[in-house]
Amino acid sequence: MKLLRTLPKVLKFLPSDKAADARTFMMSFQYWLGGSPENLESLMLMVGQDYVEPIKSAMVGKEKVEMEEPVVLPDKAIWHPVAPDIVFENNAKYFEWYNKEFAPDA
Secondary structure (H helix, E strand, O other), X not given: OHHHHHHHHHHOOXXXXXXXXXXXXXXXXXHHHHOOHHHHHHHHHHHHHHHOHHHHHHXXXXXXXXXXXXXXXXXXXXXXXXXXXXXXXXXXXXXXXXXXXXXXXX
């Protein structure tokens, strides 16, 4: 995973079409693995403006849309549908939120 996170930063400095394709592949993989709505939106925007011909031709002479950096989710986490954060990295953070904010009377 470290390679996936650092390679796009290096590849953007290479002036080759192959490097651009490799960078797009690595970034799309990171967006896909993240799985958040923000990541999926950035994935669709990035792939669309690089490879979908109607979108690509409409962007001629215009700057590309800058994508957000991928939201990196931990390998293990706790998710709650009404929590303000995407995930909790450990039990302590989850129970602190649950007991103080979500259900203090529980």
